[in-house]
Amino acid sequence: MVNWWIEGIGILAGVLGIIAWFPQLKKIWIGRSSEGISLLAFCLILITLTLWFVYGYMIDSPALMIGNGAAWILIAFVIIGAWKNKNSFQGSS
Numbered sequence: 001m002v003n004w005w006i007e008g009i010g011i012l013a014g015v016l017g018i019i020a021w022f023p024q025l026k027k028i029w030i031g032r033s034s035e036g037i038s039l040l041a042f043c044l045i046l047i048t049l050t051l052w053f054v055y056g057y058m059i060d061s062p063a064l065m066i067g068n069g070a071a072w073i074l075i076a077f078v079i080i081g082a083w084k085n086k087n088s089f090q091g092s093s
Contacts, residue, residue, distance in 0.1 A: 002061075008063075014068070018071050021074045025078060028082055029077070029081050034086050046075050049071050
């Protein structure tokens, strides 16, 4: 049985964590700058989020699944954008 009060705190933490990634997304997709972005570090973050999502599924925690699933999507966009920016920069040299 899910305790929705506790899950609500987890969902709020997840939402705040997701909001924290928006400046990075803006820098990469709108500013077209991947300066200072480590693709290796972000790939490790993606793996970590995947494991947290699976753990949330296993213990039936909507907060872990929602927060980590949404963050996974944002981090995937960071990785894709950084990869595209770095490849387009190298291609134009």
